[in-house]
């Protein structure tokens with residue numbers, strides 16, 4: 566299926582690795598000009614090269630922290646200047662600290678809010694005036710299946726991410742009809758974030774080995790495995806394309822069927 570994204574301008578936040586990188590790669594492979602960002606210069610350079618290997622359009626990599634509103638404003642402005650507009654915004658973010666509720670701190674709660682929710686709010690405040698000018702405007706927010714079913718040991722994600730779905734549901738109405746907005750809910754995908762969560766559970770003594778931890782993430786998935794990040798990236802590219810022209814305000818799980826709700 567041709568997703569008809571040739572020449573469109575896309576900004577993907579927190580995208581020098583993992584699900585953001587996979588989303589940027591899928592959009593670039595379908596012909597979009599793409600801007601990626603992250604905090605670490607070296608990782609950004611590697612990610613840019615990886616995307617350029619499949620891209621037909623331009624790829625721009627910017628050092629930016631999505632918890633800094635000035636960085637976010639600069640990111641949007643630079644993308645618009647480079648590509649002459651902005652058609653697609655995909656928001657990802659860093660992970661928030663794992664751990665049980667009674668061990669979470671006030672600082673972690675406010676930090677999680679900035680990382681997961683305010684990063685999206687700042688991005689959309691800056692991007693909306695450009696998206697409504699596009700004839701293909703879309704917003705796709707990467708969240709987690711934790712917005713539907715709580716995940717053990719991830720209270721910050723379980724509680725705070727739901728705010729992003731509230732934002733998506735609202736802007737899907739307020740930005741329409743010019744712009745569609747959807748959320749994707751990834752289940753476990755093989756990225757650095759999953760490694761970090763398995764390592765943390767190992768440290769808490771929940772598993773005897775890394776392999777056991779990884780198997781546990783796949784154990785309740787009907788497809789019998791965790792996802793490849795590109796399987797999430799492809800879903801993001803589809804939702805960004807006009808092939809999904811009547812999909813608006815949806816929260817689409819990409820989890821191999823694990824969610825029961």
Ligand SMILES: NC(=O)c1ccc[n+]([C@@H]2O[C@H](COP(=O)([O-])OP(=O)(O)OC[C@H]3O[C@@H](n4cnc5c(N)ncnc54)[C@H](OP(=O)(O)O)[C@@H]3O)[C@@H](O)[C@H]2O)c1
Nearest residue numbers: 579581582583584603604605630631659709753754756758
């Ligand atoms: N992987 C999964 O299975 C899964 C499932 C459900 C939900 N999620 C969630 O999806 C999001 C992405 O996960 P992932 O697996 O793709 O993680 P990842 O592989 O660790 O990638 C995170 C990316 O975000 C960048 N980043 C982190 N904090 C940032 C910040 N403040 N400003 C700008 N860039 C930042 C990182 O680069 P720098 O560190 O260099 O900035 C990196 O490029 C996370 O919120 C995660 O919790 C992941």
